[in-house]
Each structure stands twice: as structure tokens, then as C-alpha cells.
Amino acid sequence: MGGSAARRSDASRSAILAAARERFATDGYERATIRAIARDAHIDPSMVMRYFGNKDGLFAAAVTLDLRMPDLSQVPRTEVGHALVGHFLTVWEENEELTAVLRVGVTNAAGAERLQGIFRDQVVPVAQRVCPDPEQVQTRAGLCAAQLMGLALTRYVVRLPPVVALGRPEILAWLGPTVQRYLTAPSP
Amino acid sequence: MGGSAARRSDASRSAILAAARERFATDGYERATIRAIARDAHIDPSMVMRYFGNKDGLFAAAVTLDLRMPDLSQVPRTEVGHALVGHFLTVWEENEELTAVLRVGVTNAAGAERLQGIFRDQVVPVAQRVCPDPEQVQTRAGLCAAQLMGLALTRYVVRLPPVVALGRPEILAWLGPTVQRYLTAPSP
DNA sequence: AGCGTTGGTCAACGCTTGTTGGCAAGCGTA
DNA sequence: TACGCTTGCCAACAAGCGTTGACCAACGCT
CATH class of the missing domain: 1.10.10.60 (Homeodomain-like)
Incomplete structure (x- = not known):
């Protein structure tokens, strides 16, 4: 057995x-x-x-999804945004399961729950390392997820031409500071 | 006839x-x-x-989608981000067609083309008013679309709890500056 | 009254779907 | 050789799908 x-x-x-x-x-x-x-x-x-x-x-x-999230506590605090965007970009491009789980998560109720589980079990814990305020870590992780999943949606699923045309360095330069702010900037 | x-x-x-x-x-x-x-x-x-x-x-x-985009040239240049996020939020919450076109755009090839058309015909022209550099307007509009569609995806489709829990003022405070930067900040 | 047009119902078509059960071939062990 | 388990194919099922065409009732016109 x-x-x-x-x-x-x-x-x-x-x-x-x-x-x-x-x-x-x-x-x-x-x-x-x-x-x-x-x-x-x-x-x-x-x-x-x-x-x-x-x-x-x-x-x-x-579709068993492991984001292989990096340990952000090893990264200088001013570069966590840059590191996170780069990691997501790498994982997305070498792993088609992410597109699968995103596509299914949009159509299927069970798929949506799976996305919620990935967020809860893999994304939030990492955010917790860099933003220890337990009141805000959920919100900040959610904001990062919104920005990163929006990138994935427009680039790999809907394929908006200008977003597809972006190179990795440009994405890092534009989105890195955004995610950095969502994670570490004082609450507005 | x-x-x-x-x-x-x-x-x-x-x-x-x-x-x-x-x-x-x-x-x-x-x-x-x-x-x-x-x-x-x-x-x-x-x-x-x-x-x-x-x-x-x-x-x-x-599903004929009119975003009823506002004329951003009437808005003070430092508040276009805030205005744009607020407009999207309003439109999303009173119009279920947006969720429809997003859901269909993810599963169906024709739906994805429709999303691209909406972006091209309704979003880019508005971005052109506030960011006149024709080289960059596509890219900047694409970045805004990634952020805003990511919000819609996580909030109205996948329903990540922390994103659903956000109130309108918080979303404006967090995403407004992001969209503002994507539209008006110097290219990084 | 008689007519064509319009709005609507009903039953069926051909096809695809997820799913099931039966049956044949291969294998390891005794 | 004979047995039991695994692996696999085949044929079929009920259900649901988009789609079609025949038929009926009500209306507006002359």
C-alpha cells in the first residue's frame, strides 16, 4: 500500500x-x-x-504549485521589491503551471480557492518576514499580489502588446519600486 | 428596416x-x-x-464595454493617478460587464482580443492626453492596465480576502501614487 | 375577412462531454 | 502451468451542449 x-x-x-x-x-x-x-x-x-x-x-x-519563494530576510531591505518582482518573472517564464492555475482560478470556483491557498500559504508568510506588523502584512501582501498577478494577466494571458513588449529590466525598474512601497513604505 | x-x-x-x-x-x-x-x-x-x-x-x-473614461486633461496633473483609480473603482462596482469581459478574456481567444481592443481604443487615448510622449504612452498605459486589472482580478474574481477587505479610500491611497508614477514619472 | 409578418413554443438533430464496466494481454509468483 | 494483479483498450452510457426547423398564435394591414 x-x-x-x-x-x-x-x-x-x-x-x-x-x-x-x-x-x-x-x-x-x-x-x-x-x-x-x-x-x-x-x-x-x-x-x-x-x-x-x-x-x-x-x-x-x-497542478501543484510551488512558488519557491526566496527568503527575503537575506535581501537588503531596500531591494526586496526588486528581488520579488525578479523572482516572480523567473518563475512565471519557466513554469507553465502558473498560467494554468491563473486561467483555472478565473473560471473555476475550486481554482479560485487554490489561488487563495497559494496566496495564504506561500505569499503571506514571506511578506511577514519583511513587514512584521501583523496588522498590515495581509494588506501589503494583497497589494503585491494585485500588482504581480496583474502583470501576469496582461503579459501572459491577455497579452496586451505593450506589456508583452516590455523587457525584464524595464519591468524590474517600473514594478520593483511599486512592490517595494507596498511592502515597506509607511501606511498612507 | x-x-x-x-x-x-x-x-x-x-x-x-x-x-x-x-x-x-x-x-x-x-x-x-x-x-x-x-x-x-x-x-x-x-x-x-x-x-x-x-x-x-x-x-x-x-457585452459592449464602455469604460466612460474621464477627460484627464481637466484634472490637475498631480492627481491623475488618484482620479483614474477612483474612476475604475466606480465603474467596476456598478457594472458587472467588466467582470464578464475579464472572465471571458482569460478563457476565450475572442475575449482576449476584445480586452486588447478596449485597451487600445479607450485606455491608450486617455493616457495620451496626460503623457504626450508617443514613444512611451503605450508602455505607461500598459503598466496602468496591469495594476488596475490586477486589482480587479484579485478583488472581484479571485477574491483574495485582504484585497476584498480594502475600502475605497485605502485603495485610492495605495494605488493612486502607483498609477500616478506610471503615467507621469520620468522613465526609470 | 384574408393576408403576411412577427413573437414564441416544441421537439429533435448531431455532437461532445465526463464517466463506467467489461474484456483482453502482460507480468510475477507459486 | 495456473493464478491473481496490473495495465490497457473498447464500447457504451446518460447528460448536456449549440443549433435547426416545423408549427402555432397574435398582430397590423388592406
Whole structure:
């Protein structure tokens, strides 16, 4: 029962998960059909059901999001904004699961809850390190999330041309001070 | 043919459009079914087809988005950020079509194009009034869009609790200076 | 009265969806 | 060889989808 032993089906499982990640990222929850995912993985749709129960289970298994948040207490206090924007930019561009969870979070109630969980468990704790006032850390983290998710939305999902055209240094120069202010400036 | 005369079916038409707006806003494009919209409007699904051709036509007719952008050249130059954030906040809260177009813009390719069109035709021209450098106006408008759509996304769609909890004055105080900087500060 | 136009209902079409159960082939062990 | 478990494919199900066309009732006109 432990499941530590390698099963013969592990190749199929991971093929399904990879295909699911890609489909969810590009199509969103509703249009990412089990049949299409199975076709991408060169396997029968019924196998997807047997391995993951149902479509919700597949989504839960495929999209497990780790932002790999850095330890901001190691960064000079005047550069946390710059560091945070840079980290998000890197993670977004090398990890399509973020687009998946954002797309699904907008269409699906369960997806929205997952986004809330990521915010609560991964973003807020990091903000707590740099802004110790427990009264304000939630608000400040929320403001950062609004700015960073807005960037992701306009750049990777909606693809507003001017935002797509921005280079990494320009984004850092524009958004770094904003996030810095949201995290460390005195409350207005 | 002109269509100026009031038709007997106008009540049904507008009932369908109202129901469609609400469904698209809460469910997104795929899950907002014609059958559900027709049920809400107390009418037969086939009438929706007759009036609007197909689902795309219904969406186009239901979600016509006018941001009613203010003339920022009338506002003191140091307060355009504050004014813009306040305007967006007002429009978002009294108009569910914005949530609809955002939700659909994330899932549907046609919806994304519509968002790009709104940005191009309604947001950029206003930014042009306050930031006359034609080289930068696109970029600056894009940055504002990223911040404002990020707010809308986290507040009205994903509903991150700390962002939902923010009051209007706090949002103005936090985001006003950001948008102000994106519009008027010297390029970093 | 008779007419065409309009507003509306009903039943069905073809298709896709998530999901299920049965059955065949491969494997390790006894 | 025979057994039991795993892996996989196939065919089918019920439900829902967008969409279509036939049919009916009410209206406005001449």
C-alpha cells in the first residue's frame, strides 16, 4: 500500500500529468477535456479516470504549485521589491503551471480557492518576514499580489502588446519600486 | 428596416441581454450556456438564436464595454493617478460587464482580443492626453492596465480576502501614487 | 375577412462531454 | 502451468451542449 515501489504505469501517469498541465495552461478548465489530455498522452481516456478518479482529481494532481519563494530576510531591505518582482518573472517564464492555475482560478470556483491557498500559504508568510506588523502584512501582501498577478494577466494571458513588449529590466525598474512601497513604505 | 421603431420583442431582447450579462460575468464563456441564459430570461433557447445568431453573437451584443473614461486633461496633473483609480473603482462596482469581459478574456481567444481592443481604443487615448510622449504612452498605459486589472482580478474574481477587505479610500491611497508614477514619472 | 409578418413554443438533430464496466494481454509468483 | 494483479483498450452510457426547423398564435394591414 505504501506505494514506494516503482509501478509499471509510472510512465503513463507522468505522461498524463504533463499533458494535463499543458492543456489546463492553454485552454483553461472547461475546454481542457479529458479526452484531449488522454490523446496527448497517447492513452485511453478511461485510464485517466482510473488513475485520478475524476477531472477534479486530475487537476489537483497535475497542478501543484510551488512558488519557491526566496527568503527575503537575506535581501537588503531596500531591494526586496526588486528581488520579488525578479523572482516572480523567473518563475512565471519557466513554469507553465502558473498560467494554468491563473486561467483555472478565473473560471473555476475550486481554482479560485487554490489561488487563495497559494496566496495564504506561500505569499503571506514571506511578506511577514519583511513587514512584521501583523496588522498590515495581509494588506501589503494583497497589494503585491494585485500588482504581480496583474502583470501576469496582461503579459501572459491577455497579452496586451505593450506589456508583452516590455523587457525584464524595464519591468524590474517600473514594478520593483511599486512592490517595494507596498511592502515597506509607511501606511498612507 | 431602419429599426428605429420599437418592436414588440424589445422586452424579450433586453431580458436575454441582461441574463446573458449576468451569466457571462459569473460563469465565464463556456459555462454560461444558452439554455441557462434563456431559462433566466423565461424564454425559449431558440429565441436566443433567432435574435443573436449564435453564442458569439450573443456575447458580442451583451457585452459592449464602455469604460466612460474621464477627460484627464481637466484634472490637475498631480492627481491623475488618484482620479483614474477612483474612476475604475466606480465603474467596476456598478457594472458587472467588466467582470464578464475579464472572465471571458482569460478563457476565450475572442475575449482576449476584445480586452486588447478596449485597451487600445479607450485606455491608450486617455493616457495620451496626460503623457504626450508617443514613444512611451503605450508602455505607461500598459503598466496602468496591469495594476488596475490586477486589482480587479484579485478583488472581484479571485477574491483574495485582504484585497476584498480594502475600502475605497485605502485603495485610492495605495494605488493612486502607483498609477500616478506610471503615467507621469520620468522613465526609470 | 384574408393576408403576411412577427413573437414564441416544441421537439429533435448531431455532437461532445465526463464517466463506467467489461474484456483482453502482460507480468510475477507459486 | 495456473493464478491473481496490473495495465490497457473498447464500447457504451446518460447528460448536456449549440443549433435547426416545423408549427402555432397574435398582430397590423388592406
